[in-house]
Amino acid sequence: MMVVMPAMALLGLLTMATFHLVLDQRHRTSLTADRALAKYGAEMALNAAECELSVATETPTNLQCMAALPRERIAALDPVLRRGFLLGTCGNDGSLGLCQPQPDQSLWTLARLLDATTHAVEIDARLPGTQRIAGRTARYVIEPIPDRWPGQTQHSDDTPPPWLYRITAAGFGADPAVSVVLQTVFRPRVPRHTSTPQTTTEAALPTIRPSGTVTQRVYTTSDRHDATAPHSQTFMLGPLNWRELIEEGLR
Incomplete structure (x- = not known):
């Protein structure tokens, strides 16, 4: 009897340890599957924003972009006038998901990016080959940020800076606490002709390189009487970089 009791206690401890190992493995497997689902959703949202x-x-x-946008959405995304962006707000209707936070304001908070109710554009992004359903819809927001061309130091009041668009996209796992946020910066094409009291800008048509990158040649001429020949620069268009910002709920 004295021998049996310690043996039974040891067996119980081993059983409990095995049980916890199985639970831990299932938890890790679930988190891995949730992360894959969340990252897929974020990637699809990022692609949708780039296409838009x-x-x-x-x-x-x-990208193979087949989106057909209403006129009001196209006007809202005009990179020169930026009609869809109002400082300190995220838009709605034709400006849904277009946000311009104040300098001291968080974009994520303003857009309610990770909340159940959001000001972002939501998309249906179901991961093929799985029955796993995301706990929240994938979504994205777009914000304008100033571009600075090489050789530029500052802009006068009459010479507005060119603008880039920063895309922030979020995807979720079946557990919405698991989220992945991706971000990229998108440079739109420069208009064919723009002018200010100081400068005139002429832009060639965009060129698609064999590598798949898209570039555009831009010529800027000073309107001063002593100006020299036009200054030319080549810019990369479309997505300029890509980074993963956050993986929540994975620890």
Whole structure:
């Protein structure tokens, strides 16, 4: 009897340890599956935003973009006038998901990016080959940020800076606490002709390179009487970079 009791206690401990190992493995497997689901949703949302900007601004990309946008959405995304952006707000209706936070304001908070109710554009992004359903819809927001061309130091009041668009996209796992946020910066094509009291800008048509990148040649001429020949620069268009910002609920 004295021998049996310790043996039974040891067996119980081993059983409990095995049980916890199984639970831990299932938890890790579930988190891995949730992360894959969340990242897929974020990638699809990022692609949707890039396609929307490509169509609205007539900027070629290597994506197969078939989006048909209403006129009000195209006008809202105009990279020169930026009608869809109002400082300190995220838009709705034709400006849904278009946000311009104050300098001291968080975009994520303003857009309610990770909340159940959001000001972002939501998309249906179901991961093929799985029955796993995301706990929240994938979504994206777009914000304008100033571009600075090489050689530029500052802009006068009469010479507005060119603008880029920053896309922030979020996807979720079956557990909405698991989220992945991706971000990229998109440069729209430069208009064919723009002018200010100081400068005149002429832009060539975008060129798609064999590598798939898209570039555009831009010529800027000073309107001063002592100006020299036009200054030319080549810019990369479309998505300029990509980064993963956050993986929540994975620890």
